[in-house]
Amino acid sequence: MPRAEPGALAWGTLRHNRSLRWGAAVACLLGGSLLAMFGLMYWRSSALLFDTLDRSVLEQLELLGARPPELLPFMITSRMKGGPEVLTRVGLFDPARHPVVGDIGLVPDGLVLDGRVHPVLSPDLPAAHWRAAGRTLPDRQILVVARSANEILEVRQKLVNGAVVGIIPAILLSLAGGAWAGLATERRLRRLNAVAERIIAGDLGARLPARDVGDELDRLCTIVNRMLDRLEEGVGALRGVGENIAHDIRTPLTALRARLERAAGRLGPDTPDAEELALSIGNVDRALSIVTALLRIADIEHVRREAAFAPVDLAAILHETADSFRPVAEEGGLSLTATCDTTALVIGDRQLLVEALVNLVDNAMKFTPAGGHVQLRLCGSPTQPILVVSDTGPGIAPEARAHVFDRFYRADGARSTGGSGLGLSLVAAVARLHRFGVQIGTDTPGCRLTLLCWRGSDEMPG
Amino acid sequence: MTTILVIEDDPQTAGEIAAELTRCGYAVDCAADGPTGLAAALAQPWDVLVVDRMLPGLDGLSVIQALRHQGVTTPALVLSALDQVADRITGLRAGGDDYLVKPFALGELSARLEALIRRPIGVGPTMLHVGALALNLVTKSATRGGRALDLLSRECQMLEYLMRRPEQVVTRQMLLEDVFGYRFELKSNLVDVHMGRLRRKLDAPGETPLLSTVRGIGFVLHAPG
Numbered sequence: 001m002p003r004a005e006p007g008a009l010a011w012g013t014l015r016h017n018r019s020l021r022w023g024a025a026v027a028c029l030l031g032g033s034l035l036a037m038f039g040l041m042y043w044r045s046s047a048l049l050f051d052t053l054d055r056s057v058l059e060q061l062e063l064l065g066a067r068p069p070e071l072l073p074f075m076i077t078s079r080m081k082g083g084p085e086v087l088t089r090v091g092l093f094d095p096a097r098h099p100v101v102g103d104i105g106l107v108p109d110g111l112v113l114d115g116r117v118h119p120v121l122s123p124d125l126p127a128a129h130w131r132a133a134g135r136t137l138p139d140r141q142i143l144v145v146a147r148s149a150n151e152i153l154e155v156r157q158k159l160v161n162g163a164v165v166g167i168i169p170a171i172l173l174s175l176a177g178g179a180w181a182g183l184a185t186e187r188r189l190r191r192l193n194a195v196a197e198r199i200i201a202g203d204l205g206a207r208l209p210a211r212d213v214g215d216e217l218d219r220l221c222t223i224v225n226r227m228l229d230r231l232e233e234g235v236g237a238l239r240g241v242g243e244n245i246a247h248d249i250r251t252p253l254t255a256l257r258a259r260l261e262r263a264a265g266r267l268g269p270d271t272p273d274a275e276e277l278a279l280s281i282g283n284v285d286r287a288l289s290i291v292t293a294l295l296r297i298a299d300i301e302h303v304r305r306e307a308a309f310a311p312v313d314l315a316a317i318l319h320e321t322a323d324s325f326r327p328v329a330e331e332g333g334l335s336l337t338a339t340c341d342t343t344a345l346v347i348g349d350r351q352l353l354v355e356a357l358v359n360l361v362d363n364a365m366k367f368t369p370a371g372g373h374v375q376l377r378l379c380g381s382p383t384q385p386i387l388v389v390s391d392t393g394p395g396i397a398p399e400a401r402a403h404v405f406d407r408f409y410r411a412d413g414a415r416s417t418g419g420s421g422l423g424l425s426l427v428a429a430v431a432r433l434h435r436f437g438v439q440i441g442t443d444t445p446g447c448r449l450t451l452l453c454w455r456g457s458d459e460m461p462g
Numbered sequence: 463m464t465t466i467l468v469i470e471d472d473p474q475t476a477g478e479i480a481a482e483l484t485r486c487g488y489a490v491d492c493a494a495d496g497p498t499g500l501a502a503a504l505a506q507p508w509d510v511l512v513v514d515r516m517l518p519g520l521d522g523l524s525v526i527q528a529l530r531h532q533g534v535t536t537p538a539l540v541l542s543a544l545d546q547v548a549d550r551i552t553g554l555r556a557g558g559d560d561y562l563v564k565p566f567a568l569g570e571l572s573a574r575l576e577a578l579i580r581r582p583i584g585v586g587p588t589m590l591h592v593g594a595l596a597l598n599l600v601t602k603s604a605t606r607g608g609r610a611l612d613l614l615s616r617e618c619q620m621l622e623y624l625m626r627r628p629e630q631v632v633t634r635q636m637l638l639e640d641v642f643g644y645r646f647e648l649k650s651n652l653v654d655v656h657m658g659r660l661r662r663k664l665d666a667p668g669e670t671p672l673l674s675t676v677r678g679i680g681f682v683l684h685a686p687g
Contacts, residue, residue, distance in 0.1 A: 251472045251475060252474075253564070259478055278678075284565070328650060355646050362648070
């Protein structure tokens with residue numbers, strides 16, 4: 001799977017970012033509750049204001065309506081002259097709806113004269129919105145009291161403005177907060193991923209970044225780090241065991257081997273006992289070479305060795321190996337060819353790559369009968385080079401292919417012509433260290449081993 | 463007489479090494495731990511040191527480092543039960559001149575000690591001469607008594623290695639490590655095959671064989687006359 005460079009955050013990954021989605025959800029929730037709160041406030045406050053206003057309109061209507069009709073015009077005019085209630089207007093009309101007195105010139109259109117307050121839009125009045133109530137007096141005159149509702153409308157407008165100024169930034173802020181938290185988490189996860197990759201590559205000393213202050217992720221990192229501590233200890237102990245085994249086995253064997261060798265020397269060559277001793281020495285060496293190979297594989301697998309990584313010219317080591325082994329092949333009646341279809345510089349451990357290639361070639365030659373052919377080939381592309389070692393031997397049965405990289409596995413009697421059976425395990429260990437893929441297939445007839453020489457090719461389907 | 467100091471804590475191994483080297487005609491002394499070994503190495507001049515890597519008291523590499531620190535340049539062969547590449551590198555970096563992994567053939571040990579005592583012919587000259595053999599290091603062309611030898615590059619490298627160490631046993635392992643660069647165990651007759659070809663090219667019919675095989679150990683290039 002291709003990974004985006006750190007820092008280049010693709011929208012695709014953000015869409016699936018949990019924190020970001022949470023941020024958006026929180027922003028929506030916050031916005032919704034703010035809106036609801038505002039709506040309630042708006043509704044309650046305007047109801048209260050209208051209520052107060054309506055009551056004062058009705059009070060005026062009651063008050064004036066209760067006066068004797070003959071006093072009414074006078075009261076209305078005097079109220080108009082001195083009263084502070086400029087916001088309230090009163091009009092008295094005769095039964096034919098002609099104005100008698102007051103500062104309302106016309107009975108507002110559509111005003112039901114039922115003594116209750118109604119909203120009125122009147123072009124006659126200086127402000128557009130009024131609350132008005134009217135009733136027919138006992139002498140059939142019509143009394144109308146109206147009061148401007150503009151103040152309330154202004155208050156309501158201010159409330160709406162306030163809400164717009166307050167709520168929208170709040171929603172934007174919480175969205176931005178969510179996005180920031182999401183990006184921060186994304187970046188942290190990226191860092192964790194990078195460290196995890198290093199650990200997978202064998203750097204057991206790497207630790208996940210964990211802060212002491214600790215959210216859940218930090219606590220998780222701390223736990224993983226503690227786990228890694230234990231693992232590192234364990235591997236260290238194992239390595240120690242390996243070294244001790246090496247020392248404990250090799251030291252007595254050194255003395256034993258030397259003693260056998262000197263005894264053989266004293267007996268002189270070509271005596272039956274000396275041959276017996278030479279056989280024993282051979283057995284000691286064989287036993288030891290297995291221990292050596294196992295320890296070596298363990299070394300490659302468990303000890304960080306990327307420090308030795310440097311650019312390696314695959315074509316060069318291919319030709320060198322072919323030049324070294326061609327005489328051996330010819331001696332055994334085989335032909336050995338090397339072809340390079342591409343140039344390739346890979347980052348790796350040259351010594352180990354040579355060792356792996358030598359093992360592949362040695363293995364191929366071992367299992368190819370006289371008259372056969374062993375081919376080394378470098379193909380693919382400079383960025384994705386492929387090393388192929390193929391032979392014309394009997395090949396490996398499909399059911400056995402999965403096991404050939406197992407330690408000590410040998411396909412069958414025909415294929416076991418000596419050797420520790422660890423050659424291909426070593427190839428696999430070297431490939432794992434480099435994160436190169438190894439594939440085993442068949443050339444009809446024969447066997448074909450393929451090394452995909454680019455980092456990460458081990459994740460490709462075999 | 464060539465003197466050798468063996469610093470090795472395992473008494474049996476030390477005894478066998480000492481017996482073999484004595485048989486080869488060296489004067490051998492042994493020390494069983496690091497501090498004693500360091501003191502013995504400083505007490506008198508030796509021709510070569512054999513130092514085990516794991517020693518009680520003071521490990522072998524520290525002994526060598528201490529010696530180098532005091533200006534003692536006696537060549538040292540490090541014996542080790544550890545054979546990982548990194549171990550070898552630290553061993554050589556600490557001032558060891560060669561590195562031999564246990565267990566080893568006694569012939570391998572004496573061949574390597576001999577190589578350390580005699581020190582190969584340096585890299586200075588562009589022409590190497592051994593007896594009737596001549597090798598031009600620049601053009602990579604070799605002749606025997608004026609007769610041009612048609613050598614492949616590996617054969618040429620092997621001949622150069624041998625000509626720098628005339629009349630000296632060169633082991634298969636030394637050739638594998640130094641000519642082929644294979645510092646790992648290889649169950650193959652690789653060296654013998656190349657050596658066989660080189661031998662056939664060196665010795666025309668009727669000529670004195672220049673290359674001889676030392677049974678079970680390696681090869682010697684002779685320099686007659």
